[in-house]
């Protein structure tokens with residue numbers, strides 16, 4: 162093999178590697194299930210991490226609604242912030258590769274909106290404005306739940 166052929170082969174291999182990486186970044190590790198949702202296949206500890214984050218967000222919604230009910234905007238801001246972008250930080254690169262692109266976008270959008278709700282509550286937004294943002298937020302929860310589920314890669318993982 163001449164050096165020229167070798168370098169062309171190396172460059173081609175490099176493109177293939179990039180293409181495979183992009184493919185997995187976009188598609189994640191998924192398959193379509195009989196109930197019509199796309200199952201994201203995760204290791205059991207990754208699934209537990211994501212589900213723990215989910216339960217945290219449900220708690221956030223409860224505390225935010227409670228804050229709105231009693232008019233305690235400090236409570237609203239504090240609760241919303243616990244599910245903001247800072248809460249999204251623990252995802253490992255391996256987990257990120259398994260999540261499809263749309264899932265990542267929806268997930269990051271929800272964390273960002275919690276930060277926006279916190280900032281709005283801090284800067285004197287009305288109860289109606291905050292409820293409107295929370296309603297938009299809940300639509301994103303519903304949209305993702307309609308399309309995705311999380312399956313464990315090993316049967317013993319539940």
Ligand code: HEC
Nearest residue numbers: 212215216218219264267268271301302305306309310311
């Ligand atoms: C990016 C997609 C996505 C978004 C956005 C999302 N979820 Fe989830 N959530 C899921 C998936 C997938 C599951 C697992 C469902 C399954 O496997 O059947 C789940 C599960 C849950 C669970 C069950 C947790 C458990 O222990 O079983 C709760 C509670 C939950 N989500 C709350 C929320 C709330 C509240 C929001 C919005 C503030 C939200 N989720 C936004 C994808 C999402």
